[in-house]
Amino acid sequence: MKLYGGPLSNYYNMVKHAMLEKGLEFAEVELRPSQEPEFLLKSPMGKVPVLETQQGFISETDAILDYLDDAFPQKPLFPKDAFAKAKVRQLMKVQELYIETPVHNLIGALFNREVPQHVKDASQPAAKKGLAALARLARFDPWLCGKEFTAADIFVFYSLSLSNRLAQQVYEWDMLQEIPGLATWYQSFMKRDAAIEIMNANKAALEALAARK
Numbered sequence: 275m276k277l278y279g280g281p282l283s284n285y286y287n288m289v290k291h292a293m294l295e296k297g298l299e300f301a302e303v304e305l306r307p308s309q310e311p312e313f314l315l316k317s318p319m320g321k322v323p324v325l326e327t328q329q330g331f332i333s334e335t336d337a338i339l340d341y342l343d344d345a346f347p348q349k350p351l352f353p354k355d356a357f358a359k360a361k362v363r364q365l366m367k368v369q370e371l372y373i374e375t376p377v378h379n380l381i382g383a384l385f386n387r388e389v390p391q392h393v394k395d396a397s398q399p400a401a402k403k404g405l406a407a408l409a410r411l412a413r414f415d416p417w418l419c420g421k422e423f424t425a426a427d428i429f430v431f432y433s434l435s436l437s438n439r440l441a442q443q444v445y446e447w448d449m450l451q452e453i454p455g456l457a458t459w460y461q462s463f464m465k466r467d468a469a470i471e472i473m474n475a476n477k478a479a480l481e482a483l484a485a486r487k
Contacts, residue, residue: 372404
């Protein structure tokens, strides 16, 4: 298999982490999002990540994670029980829609662009509401959904790492302190071998980007 994208993409990092956890063999192909016709045949929206399989190409992180768990059931990242699986997906969706989405509006700050005041005023209250929802769902026992490490841990970690970087830069606000147990869970995740590899690659890519400015 081939995984297209790069270490600056938190969604690329989610898929890479899942593949590393499962012990899968794959090649990384560094590629940026593109509207080039050739790339649109692989990813209809021109987004990364994209996974190339023997059967063809899959884009959209949720779809890729589902495929990986179905095609390679070793070390599952989703529970077999339907209700438990739905709770994993619920956590992922809360993080995506109600925490990352409002904070993502601050993304210009990473590129030294001024963030409009009305965006600053709206993003933090919306994200706090999302974090409150996450707090109602997360169990931290020790992982988000209980004893087993799941796709929710992977998704929330890489999504939250970007969201928190933006929150700290714009508001000097550490999201990890918003929920009891969240910072401890985050530090535990960072000790996993896959996370160490991925975060080192992300750090190197950020440093290279800063050097080009």
